Amino acid sequence: MTTLADYLTNHLQQHANDSVLSSALQSTIQTIAEVGVDISKLLQRGALADIHGEAGNQNVQGEEQKKLDVISNDMLLDALSKNPVCAGVASEELDDSTPANANGELLVLFDPLDGSSNIDINMSVGTIFSILPYKNKGQTACNEDFLQKGREQLASGYVIYGTSTMLAFTTGQGVVMFALDPSSDEFVLIEENVTIDPSTKEYAINMSNYRHWLAPMRQYIDELNAGETGVRGKNFNMRWIGAMVGDVHRILCRGGLFSYPTDTKDPKKPAKLRLMYEANPMALLIEQAGGLATDAITDILDIEPTEIHQRVPVVLGSSEEVERVRELHG
Ligand code: AFP
16 A cells, blocks of 8 residues: 555655655645645534525625535635745635745646535535745745746646545656545545547537537537437447536546536637636646547646636547647637
8 A cells, every 4th residue: 555655755755856846745745635625524524514695795706605615715724835845826716826935946736626506405516726836935935936937847737535535646748646634634645547449439528518619629529419410420428417526527537528618608718717727737637548628729737827827728638639629729
């Protein structure tokens, strides 16, 4: 049995070009995992812990915050700010980043509880994280320090609170998965070198937005829905969890395509998902597992961020499907 602590010590130090950075990564992932255990316990108590319902505030995206969004956000912010390797933290739930130790090595971005509308109905939610190098050591970190391309991420991952709690992450050498053993509160390694089959028969998309998509996306979904009788010559099945973390976890487990594409519903908001808190960390995981992640034209990891809360269209998963979407977008 390999615990998370064992894995991080052995694996990161083995592959370390820079041992200081490696130790910093190790301790940051450990901090996030520890908070993940605490969030998992709160979720298990559910309604009994009085964490269901709205907190009465709106976040920077203008969305109602759930009580547990706020609680998880505070727990992560507090734990990461106290970790001396952390120079700054940015959360999907907060307008601006929060500086931590100016001499720290890393910046951490997170979505404390992705899919939070699933909380009250007892469905999967998750914590998504992205870790970037801090390039202005000695100075107080500000929003601009976080504006680095996804390719610069040192690590990314998520904790999914589902029928069991699992942690998946990458430090740029493949994707590993751990399961939480509730009897010891330890994450235990269950899979190394997670890989996504290039071919799939499963897709995830919010079909209710069909009429708002651009023509190439409508064409792609029409092709899938035509099944055996259409140009693809095979039947596809659809799954939609309503939490990106759940849909991405399924893709890492058994392949598939996930998309939240460009949407013409609201001209001020042509995409839903956030580059820095959702798209970048998931894109790194997907690429590291052999899949592809794009906005339909450009690889997500090559998008130059202009602000920390920016939104992007997302198409990710099994490579044959992502390629087909790209092809249709010309
Ligand atoms: P919430 O965290 O606000 O519930 O949003 C989750 C999410 O950003 C992403 O995880 C889902 O894929 C997507 O929204 C689902 O959105 P809709 O089903 O509402 O279109």
